[in-house]
Amino acid sequence: MHLHSVHSDGVHTPTALVAMAVQKGLRAIAIADHDSVDGIDEALAAADGFDLEVISAVELSVEYQRFQDIHLLGFCIDHRDPAFREKLAEFRKRRDDRGRAIVTRINNRLARQGRRSIDYEEIARSAAGALGRPHIAMALIARGYAHDMQDAFVQYLIPCNVPKRYFPMAEALAEIHRIGGIAVLAHPPTITPDRMRLGGLVRELASMGLDGLEVFSNSCFEDTIIFLESLADELGLIMTGGSDFHGFEDDVEMGSGRGGLAVAYRLVTGLKTRLSDRKKESG
Structure with a gap:
């Protein structure tokens, strides 16, 4: 349901x-x-x-x-x-702040790997403005940085998580x-x-x-x-x-x-x- x-x-x-x-x-x-x-x-x-x-x-x-x-x-x-x-709406603002912080942490990790960063605004647009961690994962998969959702979470989303x-x-x-x-x-x-x-x-x-x-x-x-x-x-x-x-x-x-x-x-x-x-x- x-x-x-x-x-x-x-x-x-x-x-x-x-x-x-x-x-x-x-x-x-x-x-x-x-x-x-x-x-x-x-x-x-x-x-x-x-x-x-x-x-x-x-x-x-x-x-x-x-x-x-x-x-x-x-x-x-x-x-x-x-x-x-x-x-x-309060939660959405906090979610947006959290999403930005997660992407910043991921980009720091990507920089250490010699990889190009992902763009928060671009991900947010594709997510109709309601960005969640799976949307970030899909951006990583699209770049070839992860094979699938599980791989994206294990490599990036979990270690770069920010508490909600x-x-x-x-x-x-x-x-x-x-x-x-x-x-x-x-x-x-x-x-x-x-x-x-x-x-x-x-x-x-x-x-x-x-x-x-x-x-x-x-x-x-x-x-x-x-x-x-x-x-x-x-x-x-x-x-x-x-x-x-x-x-x-x-x-x-x-x-x-x-x-x-x-x-x-x-x-x-x-x-x-x-x-x-x-x-x-x-x-």
């Missing part, structure tokens, strides 16, 4: 993503860019007239206690909310709820492989207002899915799924992925039911 466009670290425009989803016969997609909602209106317009539902979403970069870069999905949000967009800023978890949960959304923890196994620690974290987040878990993802195989389903049932959390499609993965497609991943529409129905229940409670 959740995927990324050029407005964060994906390689396709929202219009192209809609066209791909229509061609695949998908019933729903969620444009969930990292710390950005700029692609949603384009996707909604592109889907007009097609039997495809575009869910307004965002994937916030969050920290909680010792855990950094937790990804928190907000589904069915009011993506036009001015205060929320202002918060994201995160939303505090409590603030992220409150903000998603304020703009009418459902808060779901994305690809939980990437947070920690230790199931005892992960279970403890999810229980804490559920007590803070977390609504759901992304049970079906490229990070989840059968035994992990069983564990997450049990955790969701125990805590009354909804279950969602997503291919986390960016457009550059060899073994991931929109709506499907590793380990035989296939995202069923019933997960969208569960999302809508939780949203409806919340509106009744608040109404």
Whole structure:
């Protein structure tokens, strides 16, 4: 369900993503860019007239206690909310500063290797102004400095990384709820492989207002899915799924992925039911 466009670290425009989803016969997609909602209106317009539902979403970069870069999905949000967009604009400025710093570090490394530098502005233009590390990686590949994405990250992006800023978890949960959304923890196994620690974290987040878990993802195989389903049932959390499609993965497609991943529409129905229940409670 959740995927990324050029407005964060994906390689396709929202219009192209809609066209791909229509061609695949998908019933729903969620444009969930990292710390950005700029692609949603384009996707909604592109889907007009097609039997495809575009869910307004965002994937916030969050920290909680010792855990950094937790990804928190907000589904069915009011993506036009001015205060929320202002918060994201702050993040975009910080992301731009971070991108420039990473490119500077990479260029220093390239200079030591006797190689020509890459140009930040040129990369930013190709990324529709929403530059992420994969866009820098693609520039390195295009120059012949790396064979593929993994090689680019190992040689340059990881050693030249600059830490990013995160939303505090409590603030992220409150903000998603304020703009009418459902808060779901994305690809939980990437947070920690230790199931005892992960279970403890999810229980804490559920007590803070977390609504759901992304049970079906490229990070989840059968035994992990069983564990997450049990955790969701125990805590009354909804279950969602997503291919986390960016457009550059060899073994991931929109709506499907590793380990035989296939995202069923019933997960969208569960999302809508939780949203409806919340509106009744608040109404």
